[in-house]
Amino acid sequence: MDEAALLRALFEKRIGSAALDVFDREPLPVNHPLRSLRNAVVTPHIGYASRDLYGVFYRDAVEDIAAWKAGTPVRTLP
Incomplete structure (x- = not known):
């Protein structure tokens, strides 16, 4: 997955939502944009x-x- 492209699509509402259990960088940094998006669900390998x-x-x-x-x-x- 192209994480940057996904972030753009989520920010621009080109896709409705995303649910992710694996990330480019693990653990997902505290200040990562995916953590603050209302249209993203992120879980720590427990999806x-x-x-x-x-x-x-x-x-x-x-x-x-x-x-x-x-x-x-x-x-x-x-």
């Missing part, structure tokens, strides 16, 4: 997090461990 997704993560982890212990792994690398 994926939800109760449902964590349920999937933990359920899959338990299934993976049980299958590995039984000698029949279910998710393996090719």
Whole structure:
């Protein structure tokens, strides 16, 4: 993504909004313009997090461990 182009588009309202979880510079500096734009949502690498997704993560982890212990792994690398 071209961060400068995105900032211009947001300032000029050429796009309605943007949601970002990864930035050119990390951590995002305190005085970065994205932090003050009303049409930008910024999160620190937690944009994926939800109760449902964590349920999937933990359920899959338990299934993976049980299958590995039984000698029949279910998710393996090719």
